[in-house]
Amino acid sequence: MQTAIVLDFPSAEDQQVIQAAVQTFLLTQTGRTRELMLKTIRAVLDRYRITKFGFADYYVYATYEPKWSMIRAKKTIEGQDCPGCGISIYTFKSTVRILGIEEFPKKHFVTYGCKCGAVFGKWELYL
Numbered sequence: 198m199q200t201a202i203v204l205d206f207p208s209a210e211d212q213q214v215i216q217a218a219v220q221t222f223l224l225t226q227t228g229r230t231r232e233l234m235l236k237t238i239r240a241v242l243d244r245y246r247i248t249k250f251g252f253a254d255y256y257v258y259a260t261y262e263p264k265w266s267m268i269r270a271k272k273t274i275e276g277q278d279c280p281g282c283g284i285s286i287y288t289f290k291s292t293v294r295i296l297g298i299e300e301f302p303k304k305h306f307v308t309y310g311c312k313c314g315a316v317f318g319k320w321e322l323y324l
């Protein structure tokens with residue numbers, strides 16, 4: 198992750214643009230809406246010349262690898278259930294999708310988003 202510099206705040210309207218893009222992806226969970234979400238976040242951050250911005254449940258970052266932007270959850274869970282609706286992250290029919298992964302030595306921090314709207318993170322060990 199690059200060093201983040203916060204210079205200014207996106208307007209309430211632009212904040213809603215980002216949040217709407219995230220919610221649209223969580224509801225539809227398609228490759229197209231994922232790409233749109235990441236591009237939308239990057240476009241707003243670029244417009245304000247900032248590399249990071251925090252919402253209630255997550256931060257968004259401008260990135261160059263692997264894609265346009267990244268989402269990192271503020272809330273971390275210990276178990277394997279969505280804190281919003283209780284569905285298991287790992288079941289076949291899960292409505293939880295990976296929003297972002299940050300890799301560290303021997304473990305990584307995975308940010309998940311659920312169709313119910315919850316965004317949360319979990320530390321996972323490399324096997």
Ligand SMILES: [Zn+2]
Binds near residue numbers: 282
């Ligand atoms: Zn949920």
